[in-house]
Amino acid sequence: xxxxxxxxxxxxxxxxxxxxxxxxxxxxxxxxxxxxxxxxxxxxxxxxxxxxxxxxxxxxxxxxxxxxxxxxxxxxxxxxxxxxxxxxxxxxxxxxxxxxxxxxxxxxxxxxxxxxxxxxxxxxxxxxxxxxxxxxxxxxxxxxxxxxxxxxxxxxxxxxxxxxxxxxxxxxxxxxxxxxxxxxxxxxxxxxxxxxxxxxxxxxxxxxxxxxxxxxxxxxxxxxxxxxxxxxxxxxxxxxxxxx
Amino acid sequence: xxxxxxxxxxxxxxxxxxxxxxxxxxxxxxxxxxxxxxxxxxxxxxxxxxxxxxxxxxxxxxxxxxxxxxxxxxxxxxxxxxxxxxxxxxxxxxxxxxxxxxxxxxxxxxxxxxxxxxxxxxxxxxxxxxxxxxxxxxxxxxxxxxxxxxxxxxxxxxxxxxxxxxxxxxxxxxxxxxxxxxxxxxxxxxxxxxxxxxxxxxxxxxxxxxxxxxxxxxxxxxxxxxxxxxxxxxxxxxxxxxxxxxxxxxxxxxxxxxxxxxxxxxx
Ligand code: HEM
Numbered sequence: 001x002x003x004x005x006x007x008x009x010x011x012x013x014x015x016x017x018x019x020x021x022x023x024x025x026x027x028x029x030x031x032x033x034x035x036x037x038x039x040x041x042x043x044x045x046x047x048x049x050x051x052x053x054x055x056x057x058x059x060x061x062x063x064x065x066x067x068x069x070x071x072x073x074x075x076x077x078x079x080x081x082x083x084x085x086x087x088x089x090x091x092x093x094x095x096x097x098x099x100x101x102x103x104x105x106x107x108x109x110x111x112x113x114x115x116x117x118x119x120x121x122x123x124x125x126x127x128x129x130x131x132x133x134x135x136x137x138x139x140x141x142x143x144x145x146x147x148x149x150x151x152x153x154x155x156x157x158x159x160x161x162x163x164x165x166x167x168x169x170x171x172x173x174x175x176x177x178x179x180x181x182x183x184x185x186x187x188x189x190x191x192x193x194x195x196x197x198x199x200x201x202x203x204x205x206x207x208x209x210x211x212x213x214x215x216x217x218x219x220x221x222x223x224x225x226x227x228x229x230x231x232x233x234x235x236x237x238x239x240x241x242x243x244x
Numbered sequence: 245x246x247x248x249x250x251x252x253x254x255x256x257x258x259x260x261x262x263x264x265x266x267x268x269x270x271x272x273x274x275x276x277x278x279x280x281x282x283x284x285x286x287x288x289x290x291x292x293x294x295x296x297x298x299x300x301x302x303x304x305x306x307x308x309x310x311x312x313x314x315x316x317x318x319x320x321x322x323x324x325x326x327x328x329x330x331x332x333x334x335x336x337x338x339x340x341x342x343x344x345x346x347x348x349x350x351x352x353x354x355x356x357x358x359x360x361x362x363x364x365x366x367x368x369x370x371x372x373x374x375x376x377x378x379x380x381x382x383x384x385x386x387x388x389x390x391x392x393x394x395x396x397x398x399x400x401x402x403x404x405x406x407x408x409x410x411x412x413x414x415x416x417x418x419x420x421x422x423x424x425x426x427x428x429x430x431x432x433x434x435x436x437x438x439x440x441x442x443x444x445x446x447x448x449x450x451x452x453x454x455x456x457x458x459x460x461x462x463x464x465x466x467x468x469x470x471x472x473x474x475x476x477x478x479x480x481x482x483x484x485x486x487x488x489x490x491x492x493x494x495x496x497x498x499x500x501x502x503x504x505x506x507x508x509x510x511x
Binding site: 009013016018021035038039053056068069072075076089092093100108110111113114115124 | 251253302304305306307308310312316318319322323351354361362364365366369370371372375383387390391392393395396400406407413414420421423426427431432435436439443494496499500501
């Protein structure tokens, strides 16, 4: 905006203001009603949805589910979908930092006098694109569950064995993801290639008892997982022994 | 002493003056109580001149066309006030001790304290509501072009408020110290740690050392209940000062009526 446009805006604005109504009580009444709605929503949410408290944090635990509140899902989703280590840093820090800088500086690079959204197509379309991207990441993050969830299709043998076997397979998959095995093992497309051996076809190499023995009594540096609940432990062994 | 000007109350809300013969001139107790209230206010005003500021804030005009979207800012502020009040009650019972204390105190609040679960729930869901409202309010100011001259600075303060609100969400999440809180915070702090230049220092600062420990919890507690709320309150003050000083925008499609007429008379 140049000087003339600024003065024009201020003149127009002062007329609009003089044609308006006093803040008290007109705007105050609307604000007060809105405040009541906000409080009602908060109290109802508290009563209906309640609060939870999980198990006490235990740094030695081996099963975890690092899930933030929904408004950080988009960040966790970026972390989950970017699997190439070189790019993770760029994605989780670079993109949010860039967005913050762009937000801070917005009034300094968008200086046009136009204010109607339909006459600022670049600004309006970029805002809609950003909102769309955030919504997409948030919804996907909400559906994806844990950051460390695995993407593996159940093999034919499990599918043929019926719904019970499939449920056990899925439970094992989840337990593996929660236990952080991916930190050291590659399973299909998931996880790191080392220091542990790839587990993609582990069932073909080692029988179920052998797998169970390894998990309870491994060679270093793999930690022992004998503290896992029996259900999770069995599911993991079932899952791994069916990866053929 | 100068009398305050009558507030511009719509005629519907004004109480009608007494009809002749209705009151016999005697002062009723209600009138007396009101008189006492007025003189207390007068007494304070004589010594502080606060009424000028209050009048400036409350009796300013909002432009023609102001609609419900303009309530999102104050709704955000009420959500913040809800967080402040419920947070104070939680702080009466919470103990920031990682090695036995934090988790137990939250369980005590949830299961035993009178209305504890309700207050904790209001704090937790209030956080979500506040984040949602901040984003809606920001979208409103964006689409209305309200960040343009002369309100650039108010937008910048707003972005700082947005980031601080997210920091509140992040630091508050660790405090119950259950499994989910613990591991989500580890992942979050590690994300910070991958940042360029200051990243590792930032995550060391947050953790108060190389590992999540008891010191991390007290540090998060201090950030969550003293540093950031103080900053947010101060910045909301600055934000509102600028709102009152500059006035809120009119919706961009509203045009002044008097304008053409005024131009003619000016010429
Ligand atoms: C804690 C968070 C915040 C609070 C309590 C708050 C409060 C308010 C209030 C009460 C108003 C005046 C009425 C209205 O338009 O709603 C306002 C105006 C404004 N806010 Fe905020 N706000 C917050 C965050 C933000 C954010 C995140 C932004 C943008 C990045 C922002 C930018 C603005 C702008 C540009 C105005 C002027 C609007 C106009 O003149 O039409 N605010 N704020």
